[in-house]
Amino acid sequence: MSDLGRAADGHPERTVGHRDEQGPPPLTVTDVTVRFAGLTALDSVSFTVEPGSVHAVIGPNGAGKSTCFNVLSGVYRATSGSVRLGATELTGLAPHRIAALGVARTFQNLALPPHATVADSMLLGRHRLTRAGFLATGLRLPSAAREERRHRARVREVAEFVGLAGDLDRPAGALPYGKQKLVELGRALCMEPTVLLLDEPVAGMTADERRRTAAVVAGVRDSLGISIVLVEHDMGVVMRLADAVTVLDFGRRIAGGTPAQVQSDEAVVRAYLGEGTGTANEEATP
Numbered sequence: 001m002s003d004l005g006r007a008a009d010g011h012p013e014r015t016v017g018h019r020d021e022q023g024p025p026p027l028t029v030t031d032v033t034v035r036f037a038g039l040t041a042l043d044s045v046s047f048t049v050e051p052g053s054v055h056a057v058i059g060p061n062g063a064g065k066s067t068c069f070n071v072l073s074g075v076y077r078a079t080s081g082s083v084r085l086g087a088t089e090l091t092g093l094a095p096h097r098i099a100a101l102g103v104a105r106t107f108q109n110l111a112l113p114p115h116a117t118v119a120d121s122m123l124l125g126r127h128r129l130t131r132a133g134f135l136a137t138g139l140r141l142p143s144a145a146r147e148e149r150r151h152r153a154r155v156r157e158v159a160e161f162v163g164l165a166g167d168l169d170r171p172a173g174a175l176p177y178g179k180q181k182l183v184e185l186g187r188a189l190c191m192e193p194t195v196l197l198l199d200e201p202v203a204g205m206t207a208d209e210r211r212r213t214a215a216v217v218a219g220v221r222d223s224l225g226i227s228i229v230l231v232e233h234d235m236g237v238v239m240r241l242a243d244a245v246t247v248l249d250f251g252r253r254i255a256g257g258t259p260a261q262v263q264s265d266e267a268v269v270r271a272y273l274g275e276g277t278g279t280a281n282e283e284a285t286p
């Protein structure tokens with residue numbers, strides 16, 4: 001894969017890179033249904049994540065967002081329907097196979113090794129790209145050392161992109177929460193994904209951290225051309241970042257379109273009002 005693109009904060013010195021000419025393939029969700037012992041968590045949901053776009057999946061509590069995320073990442077198996085990346089069927093594949101096909105994810109709750117440095121945490125993302133076997137690495141053969149140097153250089157580039165260049169040698173667990181979330185994002189980027197699945201990336205963050213993270217996510221799309229699926233409660237971030245929005249309610253897709261379209265959609269407003277948390281645009285300014 002190519003160099004990283006311009007950093008999300010628009011840092012002028014960083015080079016703009018390009019992904020391959022064709023960009024990532026579309027991620028197509030078709031008629032996905034998930035049932036848990038009598039409860040239909042997703043009911044024939046379809047949407048397409050266009051290449052290089054941010055596609056948000058929103059909805060009131062219990063709407064099926066997490067279930068949808070878990071189907072895309074392979075944690076849950078759809079009862080019926082399909083998920084395809086380009087022509088490749090992802091339905092029923094194990095999470096590591098889906099990751100190996102270029103669909104990386106972050107977690108809603110932090111999933112970092114507590115004492116590892118930022119660099120080592122992000123290096124974990126390079127695992128599937130590592131060629132040297134255990135033996136070569138264990139024996140510290142020159143080929144393995146060369147490969148590790150290459151991966152560490154890449155980790156540095158990614159760290160710079162997400163704004164963590166100054167934190168590489170610090171224990172990830174000692175960083176402020178917002179930065180720890182960026183380490184997770186960086187680790188996912190280190191996998192060189194074509195699609196990034198973000199599970200509530202700004203949950204629990206301060207306003208400043210939210211803004212910074214949103215800028216990094218926008219940079220991932222704009223500079224790297226990676227498609228992003230964003231499951232997020234923060235409407236301000238969704239409305240600012242998303243190119244397209246799918247709205248779920250009680251497991252059904254009740255609306256889809258641009259942020260402006262879904263914001264004024266009656267069914268969407270009703271769904272959010274029904275939850276008693278206000279309208280979909282209540283939190284429009286993060």
Ligand SMILES: Nc1ncnc2c1ncn2[C@@H]1O[C@H](COP(=O)(O)OP(=O)(O)OP(=O)(O)O)[C@@H](O)[C@H]1O
Binds near residue numbers: 060061063068
């Ligand atoms: N593993 C499971 N077993 C049984 N039921 C589940 C499971 N996971 C989710 N559900 C149910 O499926 C429905 C959809 O839940 P889901 O967590 O996908 O919604 P959500 O939109 O992510 O909600 P929230 O915003 O509260 O996180 C809910 O009724 C939930 O209780």
